[in-house]
Amino acid sequence: MNVSDFNYELPEELIAQDPLLKRSDSRLMVVHRDTGEIEHKIFSDVIDYLNPGDCLVINDTKVIPARLMGVKEDTGAVIEILLLKNKGDNVWETLVKPGKKMKPGAVVTFGDGILKGEVLEVVEDGNRLIKFTYDGIWEEILDSLGEMPLPPYITHKLLDKDRYQTVYAKNSGSAAAPTAGLHFTEELLKKIEDKGVKIARLTLHVGLGTFRPVKVETIEEHHMHSEFYMISDECAEIVNETKKNGGRIISVGTTSTRTLESAANDDGTLKPCSGWTNIFIYPGYKFKCVDSLITNFHLPESTLIMLVSAFYDREKVLEAYKIAVEEKYRFFSFGDASMFI
Template sequence: MKTDDFNYDLPPELIAQVPLKTRTDSRLLVYSRAQDRITHTYFRDIRQYLRPGDLLVVNNTRVIPARLYAHKETGGKVEVLLLKKLENEQWEVLVGGKRVTTGKKLTFDEGVEGTIVAELEGSKRIIQFNQPVGPHLKDLGEMPLPPYIHEHLDDPERYQTVYAEVEGSAAAPTAGLHFTKEIMAELRSYGVIFTEVLLHVGLDTFAPVTEDTVEEHKIHTEWCQVSPESAALINQAKAEGRRVIAVGTTSVRTLESAMDGQGGVRPYADTTGLFIYPGYRFKVVDAMITNFHLPKSTLLMLVSAFAGFENMRRCYQAAIEEKYRFYSFGDAMLIE
């Protein structure tokens, strides 16, 4: 399948730069696969499209303030973006600066120092810190907003879901940004059930596929987890014919990675390299809530696999014509 098939033209003014004042005021495009119908509404009215007994699966990862600044021994400034924690206080990072090569020492505030111990592809490096860096991130770090967002974020909590708990992501699972505690309480009263999984989102999630064909692409790996309690709730819903609705592509990837081969999931805690693109047959997920994704991205390929390639093209064109807000701080879509 050609990667260029997943390209589309988006007017720059439709890239949301700041979150809406109220999370649930975002628009919601509902695509019914059974009826092949597009409906335009608002996220605050999502209950109309849910049923008592639906199981919504959310990703409770929390974004860490992963953008750090350091100085080389020569005095030059270096930007360091934490991507993935490794062993023994080593991190995989992205570096911004000249000649940040193996052996270079970096000095941060708070007495934190680091040494580049390996060079990976592009500007990726492995850095060895002299102490655990996690406890210092609140003082050292900034929220790592996606590269297409150029406005300052006044409240960093707006780039966190209201149910974010487990620190470890370099980017937010953005489909969950539309939920408030109030709408979750309303849905629970209606009979909707929530359960949590965990996937730590890496910045590679924003990287476009550069290979000519989709099948050539080697997708990034991410760490995810399904607890025994969540697995039991998911399997019970599947056994009773109730819908399992993934909130976000990260929840989709987690659930499909943990599938047990019989329509359910097993407890799972491991990295996943699952690449979902058209032709994939979903085993667990019955519906999903998602945002509008970048051209040629693996996320757009995933939703195209779920809804159908041509159907997604029509949905995106309709969203552009209706001037929906796109990407992380943008509007939402329910594919049922």
Template sequence: MKTSEFYYDLPEELIAQHPADKRDESRLLHAMANGEVEDLTFKDILRFIRPEDVLVINNTKVLPARIYGHRPEKEEHIEVLLVKEIEKDLWQCMARPGKKMKVGGTIEFGEGLTGKVEAVTEDGLRHIRFSYEGVFIEILERLGEMPLPPYIHEKLKDKDRYQTVYAKYEGSAAAPTAGLHFTQELLDAIRAQGTEIAEITLHVGLGTFRPVKVDEVESHEMHSEYYKIDEKAAEAINRAKKNGGRVIAVGTTSIRTLESCMQKNGKICADSDNTSIFIYPGYEFKIVDAIVTNFHLPESTLIMLVSAFYGKDAILKAYGHAVKEGYRFFSFGDAMFIEKRES
């Protein structure tokens, strides 16, 4: 399967540079089971979520992981982006300019926070050990910026708009963006109609932004991310399936978590692990019945995932409709509700 088969033309002006004024008033493209689409507003999603269903959300929290510093007694500007915690205070990081971040080198960030480069990997990532006084997360909150994707060029005025309203556990280098559309009021309305909401965790890595650079899809090596499903969430998901309800996954991160658990255990159960699952057309979904998701980059692993669920031709047709109708794309853009196709 060729990577080029997942390309589509997108005018640059449709790449959203800021979030919608109100989270649940972004647009929603409903991709129906019969292959047709309809244009709605996100809060209309209540029409499609039934009392017997379970809505699965990813409660990861984005770290303000972009920090700036300099080498001792140097006037310079070094950007460090925390990607993944290896062990306490030792982080896998991206750094630029990388030539200034050699093994053994020290960088000062302010407020007593310093970092020492312990290793440089083959792909140019740095392993940096941080030293500080106090609580690391609190220092990051004061010094750091949200690690917005490279296609967003405007400054984010409110850090909270790159967090879901249900974010709990720090660890992500990017937001699970499908969840950005939910307000607390909308979640309350979903619960009020009898639908259970199951919270799982997957810490999003920067690999989610990396393009597929190989010609053949099957040759792509997927990045690894940490996930966790607790007993409460597992019980809610299994209860919904037992009662004839659907598992509605909010975002590709929730999908990857659920399908990884099924692939590993043959069932949904309390589990934590690292996953590098790569879902592309030909994959047989084992647990997910419907998807809430944003619009994804051309030739990305994420558009391959939704193509596997809905069909490549059908997804590209829906994307073509979205482009024609002026939907907003990517992290701060509009959303889709995708039903499982009729066989």
């Protein structure tokens, strides 16, 4: 299939620049896959489409303030570094701008020398491995110096860092938020649990590879970057028990979906595990675990809209997006949500 098969027209004014005051006030497009019916709701109505005995799977990764602004020690040039993957021993794979002069041995200082980074080597895609040195606690230093790495289509400054985190964010490590989860409030999650719906938590640290444009003409040639995931004993147990009792597995976001499908056995059951996944889900893929999908509206020609098209039907997904444009839904990270049931 060609990448252009997943294109659609989106007016720029529909790209959400700011989060809503209340998370669950965003809109929800409900798509019934069996009939093709489309309903227009508010996100808090999602509870009406969850049944006792179902399982809602959420990604509890936490976004780190991964964008660092520093200066090259020998020239004073301004350097932007984006932390991508923690390689251990204070070494990170990073995206550096401008990168050409950042050869192995180059040193960048941040915050008047509170933090320093030395380029060790250049790796795949021109990324740099950088070893950081500092006194104190890494998380505290990052929190004081770093900024949230918002996607390039968001041009407004984020006033509240927490609005680019889910309310259940726990395990630090993501360079981007699992945005489908941004719509949930603690109050809504409690109502969902009180209804008899189990909530299973897994972790996938979202890397920027998920959002990188597909640069090949045919999607089969595209290679996904790997991301680290963890499935606990408790998560596997809840999912397996739900399957056994005939409940549905409702995945919140493409990140939860990719994790479940990476780890699932052929019968859709899970075992506790952790590792790296570069699974690429596009039309033709047979889902093993996920029965329903809650997700945002994604960029044209992105791997994310390809995943949604694999879950439903490419032409019908594009038709739903066309309706979303006509109905003036808000798109992308701070935008509205859709639910495919």
